[in-house]
Amino acid sequence: MTPPVRPRLLLIIGVLAALLALAGAAAAGNGGFGPTSPASPNAEGIATSFWFVTALVLGVFLLVESLLVVFVVRFRRRKRPRDADGPQIHGSNRLELAWTAGPVLILFAIAVFVFAKLPGIIDSPDATASGGPLRIEVVGHQFYWQFRYPNGVIAIDRMRAPAGRPVVLDVTAPDWDVNHSWWIPRLGGKIDAIPGRMNTTWFRANEPGFYEGRCAELCGAFHAKMLTGVEVLPQADFDEWLTTAFSAQHQADPALGRELWEGVCAKCHGLAAEGGYGPTLAAATLTNRDALETVIRNGRALPGRNVMPSVGRDWTAAQLQSLYAYLEAEFGSQG
Numbered sequence: 087m088t089p090p091v092r093p094r095l096l097l098i099i100g101v102l103a104a105l106l107a108l109a110g111a112a113a114a115g116n117g118g119f120g121p122t123s124p125a126s127p128n129a130e131g132i133a134t135s136f137w138f139v140t141a142l143v144l145g146v147f148l149l150v151e152s153l154l155v156v157f158v159v160r161f162r163r164r165k166r167p168r169d170a171d172g173p174q175i176h177g178s179n180r181l182e183l184a185w186t187a188g189p190v191l192i193l194f195a196i197a198v199f200v201f202a203k204l205p206g207i208i209d210s211p212d213a214t215a216s217g218g219p220l221r222i223e224v225v226g227h228q229f230y231w232q233f234r235y236p237n238g239v240i241a242i243d244r245m246r247a248p249a250g251r252p253v254v255l256d257v258t259a260p261d262w263d264v265n266h267s268w269w270i271p272r273l274g275g276k277i278d279a280i281p282g283r284m285n286t287t288w289f290r291a292n293e294p295g296f297y298e299g300r301c302a303e304l305c306g307a308f309h310a311k312m313l314t315g316v317e318v319l320p321q322a323d324f325d326e327w328l329t330t331a332f333s334a335q336h337q338a339d340p341a342l343g344r345e346l347w348e349g350v351c352a353k354c355h356g357l358a359a360e361g362g363y364g365p366t367l368a369a370a371t372l373t374n375r376d377a378l379e380t381v382i383r384n385g386r387a388l389p390g391r392n393v394m395p396s397v398g399r400d401w402t403a404a405q406l407q408s409l410y411a412y413l414e415a416e417f418g419s420q421g
């Protein structure tokens with residue numbers, strides 16, 4: 087025998103489920119429904135297009151749903167018998183024209199709006215008086231981002247950029263790596279980092295500040311730790327940082343070594359080499375340069391265990407020296 091249906095219980099469960107489903111979005115910033123507040127012209131173009139389409143979609147939704155409710159109430163059965171047929175009507179030219187032309191016009195409006203916005207999203211603006219755009223190479227690795235500035239300066243995970251000046255990003259991944267996706271929501275859309283292919287994107291940050299980002303393509307076990315960010319500085323501060331980094335990176339640079347340790351090694355092996363996802367590393371291992379270079383360049387596949395990617399197959403000698411210098415200062419005395 088089928089149990090009796092309890093409409094009120096079903097209704098309560100339905101409402102609770104809907105509230106639960108919406109709670110996460112409501113708790114997020116911006117109500118969770120809209121893009122983050124844009125801080126670069128291309129991000130502005132994306133956000134404006136989003137709100138334009140959303141307004142139209144909301145209008146259609148309200149129109150359809152309110153008509154539905156009106157019809158449900160107005161044409162309800164009342165006292166008519168269950169099997170009584172409704173009046174047989176046929177054809178209404180005006181109505182048919184309206185529901186054909188309406189959607190066409192809406193789609194046309196969306197297309198015109200988005201195509202008008204696209205150049206401002208895709209093409210980087212011409213450089214201003216402050217000189218040409220700054221070009222930074224962005225390389226996605228398992229599981230870190232490496233940035234290279236025009237003068238050869240290297241940075242990991244945290245990009246520095248000048249405010250008010252266009253920054254063009256050449257985004258790729260090494261041949262032996264996997265697909266990643268560069269995404270700083272407030273500074274523009276996603277762009278894929280694909281092995282063997284160079285994709286280009288850009289931003290021009292209006293204000294100094296820190297803009298968070300992350301890898302937006304599932305790229306392996308530690309994808310979620312591929313966090314990144316752009317620290318936007320006033321032009322003079324940026325120039326000063328770049329010059330200082332340039333002279334420091336001529337030789338072993340402990341500051342770069344620290345970035346490499348924290349961004350590349352410690353995500354799996356722990357900040358104090360205590361292990362975690364990757365095995366615990368002994369001080370003796372960390373200060374053995376030859377062994378380190380072998381594993382950094384080639385990675386390691388242990389049978390039945392995790393595979394370590396070849397994180398630094400393309401590292402320069404200066405990068406390796408910088409990492410050694412940092413590790414020897416940090417772990418040398420203990421070993």
Ligand SMILES: [Cu+2]
Binds near residue numbers: 229265301304305
């Ligand atoms: Cu990734």
